[in-house]
Amino acid sequence: MAQRQMKLGFMMHGNGTGWGDWRHPDAQPGASTDFAYYRRQAQIAEAARFDFLFVADSVHITPKSSPHYLNRFEPLTILSALAAVTDHIGLVGTLTVSYAEPFNVARQFASLDQLSGGRAGWNVVTSWLEGSARNYSREKHYDHATRYRLAAEHLDVVQGLWDSWEDDALVHDKASGRFFDPDKLHRLDHRGDFFQVEGPLNIARSPQGQPVIFQAGASEDGRDFAAARSDAIFVQPGDLAGAQAYYADVKRRAAGFGRDPDTLFVLPGLRPVIGSTEAEAERKYQAFTGLTSIEDALLIMARSFNEHDFSQYDLDAPFPDVAHVAANSNRSTSERIIALARAENLTLRQTAQRFATPRTDFIGTPEQVADAFGRWFTGRGADGFVFNNSLPDELSVFADTVVPILQARGLFRTEYEGTTFRDSLGLAKPANRNTTRRLAAE
Amino acid sequence: MAQRQMKLGFMMHGNGTGWGDWRHPDAQPGASTDFAYYRRQAQIAEAARFDFLFVADSVHITPKSSPHYLNRFEPLTILSALAAVTDHIGLVGTLTVSYAEPFNVARQFASLDQLSGGRAGWNVVTSWLEGSARNYSREKHYDHATRYRLAAEHLDVVQGLWDSWEDDALVHDKASGRFFDPDKLHRLDHRGDFFQVEGPLNIARSPQGQPVIFQAGASEDGRDFAAARSDAIFVQPGDLAGAQAYYADVKRRAAGFGRDPDTLFVLPGLRPVIGSTEAEAERKYQAFTGLTSIEDALLIMARSFNEHDFSQYDLDAPFPDVAHVAANSNRSTSERIIALARAENLTLRQTAQRFATPRTDFIGTPEQVADAFGRWFTGRGADGFVFNNSLPDELSVFADTVVPILQARGLFRTEYEGTTFRDSLGLAKPANRNTTRRLAAE
Structure with a gap:
């Protein structure tokens, strides 16, 4: 093989x-x-x-x-x-x-x-x-x-x-006038x-x-x-x-x-x-990190939390508890962010920056x-x-x-x-x- | 001019x-x-x-x-x-x-x-x-x-x-970080x-x-x-x-x-x-007229009359009264067909053939x-x-x-x-x- x-x-x-x-x-x-x-x-x-x-x-x-x-x-x-x-x-x-x-x-x-x-x-x-x-x-x-x-x-x-048309459904027989085989065309x-x-x-x-x-x-x-x-x-x-x-x-x-x-x-x-x-x-890599402001980094992260307003939290306190927001949202990304913040004990600022430029x-x-x-x-x-x-x-x-x-x-x-x-x-x-x-x- | x-x-x-x-x-x-x-x-x-x-x-x-x-x-x-x-x-x-x-x-x-x-x-x-x-x-x-x-x-x-975006809404100013002018982006x-x-x-x-x-x-x-x-x-x-x-x-x-x-x-x-x-x-032109059978010609015409079944009428009698079918249909075409049949006193067969190959x-x-x-x-x-x-x-x-x-x-x-x-x-x-x-x- x-x-x-x-x-x-x-x-x-x-x-x-x-x-x-x-x-x-x-x-x-x-x-x-x-x-x-x-x-x-x-x-x-x-x-x-x-x-x-x-x-x-x-x-x-x-x-x-x-x-x-x-x-x-x-x-x-x-x-x-x-x-x-x-x-x-x-x-x-x-x-x-x-x-x-x-x-x-x-x-x-x-x-x-x-x-x-x-x-x-x-x-x-x-x-x-x-x-x-x-x-x-x-x-x-x-x-x-x-x-x-x-x-x-x-x-x-x-x-x-x-799958409406079988692969050989189109016959295209000019002589007989048969364009397709009706047995091979299917309604759903x-x-x-x-x-x-x-x-x-x-x-x-x-x-x-x-x-x-x-x-x-x-x-x-x-x-x-x-x-x-x-x-x-x-x-x-x-x-x-x-x-x-x-x-x-x-x-x-x-x-x-x-x-x-x-x-x-x-x-x-x-x-x-x-x-x-x-x-x-x-x-x-460093050239990229400087391109995103902390305000924008919060907005980026908010997209994965139903546009949740992160500006209400202290930037330098531990990442807030927003698991309830994640539930009906882009779950793969939001859960990954929460897990990252917990695992490394990151602040809101650190989490947002890390997410913006991983x-x-x-x-x-x-x-x-x-x-x-x-x-x-x-x-x-x-x-x-x-x-x-x-x-x-x-x-x-x-x-x-x-x-x-x-x-x-x-x-x-x-x-x-x-x-x-x-x-x-x-x-x-x-x-x-x-x-x-x-x-x-x- | x-x-x-x-x-x-x-x-x-x-x-x-x-x-x-x-x-x-x-x-x-x-x-x-x-x-x-x-x-x-x-x-x-x-x-x-x-x-x-x-x-x-x-x-x-x-x-x-x-x-x-x-x-x-x-x-x-x-x-x-x-x-x-x-x-x-x-x-x-x-x-x-x-x-x-x-x-x-x-x-x-x-x-x-x-x-x-x-x-x-x-x-x-x-x-x-x-x-x-x-x-x-x-x-x-x-x-x-x-x-x-x-x-x-x-x-x-x-x-x-x-018109959501005005023509000059996209500023693209890298230095200031201003991608667009929010005054020139409009909700509907x-x-x-x-x-x-x-x-x-x-x-x-x-x-x-x-x-x-x-x-x-x-x-x-x-x-x-x-x-x-x-x-x-x-x-x-x-x-x-x-x-x-x-x-x-x-x-x-x-x-x-x-x-x-x-x-x-x-x-x-x-x-x-x-x-x-x-x-x-x-x-x-004559080569085209031979390509469509009378059965197909009736079906073609039926498309403009809500798939009306024209096979129920005598082919060689005058064009039937189907104005009621035309009312909620492809009106431009159906009315043109009816008018043509009336004006030239055509049979159903003649009308269908004329329509199939004008x-x-x-x-x-x-x-x-x-x-x-x-x-x-x-x-x-x-x-x-x-x-x-x-x-x-x-x-x-x-x-x-x-x-x-x-x-x-x-x-x-x-x-x-x-x-x-x-x-x-x-x-x-x-x-x-x-x-x-x-x-x-x-």
Whole structure:
């Protein structure tokens, strides 16, 4: 059996990932709506044989939102544009199940999948900002448990619609006038608690069968959902020990759902800081820490606590008890912050600053960063990584210095394995449920 | 003042416009999900200096739907991909207000507008197939009057969101840490009968200010809506006299709404058949008529009558009385069919066949087709046309033979006037309502 290799994604944020990144001397603050910038980065990532591009999202802003949320491309549209200027790289877009009709979601991802030749992925999220509901004619946002029930049903509908057409349904026989085989076109007729959708979908399956499913679950519900339903999990990493525990847990859950755990990829989002020397890497890291004020650091943290007002607390007292705020919020991140503050007995100021500019294992020379990647990967803390630094030159530096080391060590591909995103991931094309059902009945 | 010039759009349907087009010897039946096909046609249209590409849509199919509805790209995704491989041509997508959240619609068109450098257009439709509701967890489709009230409010919300950011709101001052001017970012706070949307939108205005609005109104409500709110009207043409009457009517309505009627473009969709001789053109036309069976012709017509079952009538008796079916349907088309059948005293069979393969003024040599374009244009039956024949070679033939004649006669541009879609149309960038309001208050 071939050596296990890591999967690499690139998180696309035009003007930087952190709150203050746009202030970095190298940053282009308008990059988040600059298609040329996105195209250039996508092509660098593809030349380096990355598995996929990843576009995050949110559907509600206020004047206090992070600059990189305020003005940016919508995921499906930017990914479709990038499909036209790339050939191999996967295209993963975030889209909330809370505020988009499953028929529209199914169609847009299927269309992206078709126009990219089978390279689409959907990062399924349940929006966690209370404000989102107010952009969608709703009084209140769903609670945490309801959101996961809704997410499961939404995904049922979308994946069901994706199988509307069997792979050989389109006959295109000009002589007889038979465009398709009606026995191979299927209505869904879904009638559930949240959705009633008849179908069929008005677009055929792509070369990869169905788009790849991403998730980011940290709560009990979230981990089960991800382990049961997703092909890849995007994780916010803490330290290696924590990553290993999470990894083991979701793989165990996947096995519990009857899955081969190797078909579920755990992918922490990382922000390597690479210097030609350790000292240069440290200088680059320090340059980031100065970009975010303590006021902004509190606001950044508040996003994971339902916009909780942290300015009411003493900055230099121990981190306040806000566990009750975390319960119906972005639980993975809020619980990680609380745990960090407790473990190291940090003040509110220290916690916020540490969260705004984390110090990770991935700061150093190319060799050191490659070592850290290898340690996390072979140590089963990760199946790969999402590179999360979108300053103009950082991806190039990584591609030019770290990727060749990973390739030399046999940890990362040197050529794409096939043409679709599933080919890159080594995932089989899923059988069409309607084909399976029809053949079983025959 | 410069000579008035016609506007030209290209209707993109991969595998043909008519029901039987995919059976044409030249047709590529899988073209509707073939990105390379779309790219090639888009680039031909741009090389010929067309104003825009137009993507039609529908959100419900059955096994009886026209082949060109069954399997095709979703408009926003294919247009975004085309944005990446074109530089000047406008990108107009159809999207129904009935089943898409205004916040999502505003974002996706704004994102397309940004990534194309200001070339987006939205064809605002109210879905007219009863079945559509069943793909969107709704019991019943809205009635005609309600749909237009909803459309007006939906458009209010979308256009309001598009003005969330004033043009100079993004300051990007790295030294002071001021990313934007909060006085120039505006919530919408819309509270209406159908929608409650807070805003602001999380994407700034594009170089053209707002996407261009298309509409296709034929009923009283529809004509008023188009005349009041749209920049361009897509029309299904009958004869020149009918086109002139429609043209005069909507221009008069536009003036009644206080608009300059010259900023509203009436654009019939046409399917020219061009031959190097009249005889060749006639042969090409006849080749189309044989592609659609009478059974299919009845189904095609049924689409404009809520999928009414026409097989219950005698094919060779006079066209049946189905005016009651037309009332809550695609009124423009259904009323035109009824009027045609009455005026020429046609049987059901004759009406269906005529509708499936219309014989128009636009069949002949390049000179004859250019003459017809000129006659409709200078005779004020149209301000331009949407070329509606997507067989592989027909656009090239038109571009190579008819366009040069129109250009030589001064009726069509030889170079793009600017960089945005509004530049091509000669439409001013609209003032941001929030800027206007803020300056008035100062």
